[in-house]
Amino acid sequence: MKEKLARNISIYRKEKGLTQEELAQMLGLSFQAVSKWENAQTMPDISLLPQLSKILEISIDKLLGYVARDKPITIYEEEYKTEKYYWGTEPNEACYQVLQFMPPTKHLKLLDVGCGEGKDAVFFARNGYDVSAIDVTDAGIEKTKRLAEKIGVHVNVFKADVLDYRLDTHFDIIYSSGVLHYIKPEYRKEIFDNYKQFTNENGIHVFNVFVNKPFIAPPPEKEPNAFKWYSGELLTHYHDWLIKDSSEIVFDCHSSGIPHKHAMTKMIAQRITSLD
Structure with missing residues (x-):
């Protein structure tokens, strides 16, 4: 779970064109905190997941690595x-x-x-x-x-x-x-x-x-x-x-x-x- 979450934060942050520092500022954190998330050293506090999900524009399920989606991926x-x-x-x-x-x-x-x-x-x-x-x-x-x-x-x-x-x-x-x-x-x-x-x-x-x-x-x-x-x-x-x-x-x-x-x-x- 930790490795999957770390990878997804990194992937979807980059997809949004955000640096670690920019994401950290939006969350009111230090960039070191985001760096530790993406290196799987620590995990975000559960209370941050809704805001993180909103910023990255993906569901919490997808952020955590679950496939459930609001709309089909393929026809x-x-x-x-x-x-x-x-x-x-x-x-x-x-x-x-x-x-x-x-x-x-x-x-x-x-x-x-x-x-x-x-x-x-x-x-x-x-x-x-x-x-x-x-x-x-x-x-x-x-x-x-x-x-x-x-x-x-x-x-x-x-x-x-x-x-x-x-x-x-x-x-x-x-x-x-x-x-x-x-x-x-x-x-x-x-x-x-x-x-x-x-x-x-x-x-x-x-x-x-x-x-x-x-x-x-x-x-x-x-x-x-x-x-x-x-x-x-x-x-x-x-x-x-x-x-x-x-x-x-x-x-x-x-x-x-x-x-x-x-x-x-x-x-x-x-x-x-x-x-x-």
Whole structure:
């Protein structure tokens, strides 16, 4: 709790363009007090939380690291409430690349970041991986649980926002498809550094991320919390890892009922720290 609160105060203070001194002045405190909060040396007095929440313009729940929100983060919260699986139940092609590059011949822990309705997470569990999965939608989490129960596998799925969630345990594989555009540009380095830090030796990251192309029209879905990525940007976070695969594709999509195209960067990177 202390570390999560410390990180959130720092993140949302910077997002508001405030220095530690300016925030301290608004609260009637010394800047050293704010510095200690952000370094997780101390915590704000509970009586300060409402004022701190008001200044940073976020709820106390969000400040403390809870995902509860006044409005949906993604348009898919409503789409997932139907009985039909919006994305279907067939796994993404990238799932087969995970099997190819790191087959579950031993116990392997895998995290699916932004699992949606669970089709990929359940596929991994069905193939023998120890799977954890996060998503920000309640409906998606419930459908992931139902799909896992139907198939007869276990997925440790829980609610978390990709912007706020940070790892504190190690994984062998971190996987994400079509979700990373929800990460604001200013948070990307910190988030990927966290993912890399908590990846076991020889572990892999398998990511698909939408990229902006001037010759492709914006998608018909109006995503208020989506942020552009550019070709090659994802690789800049993995200059010190072995790049196993890096490609870019343009594909047709009919998810919204309106035919359109997407450009996507596909990357597989491996952590190798040993010099032997």
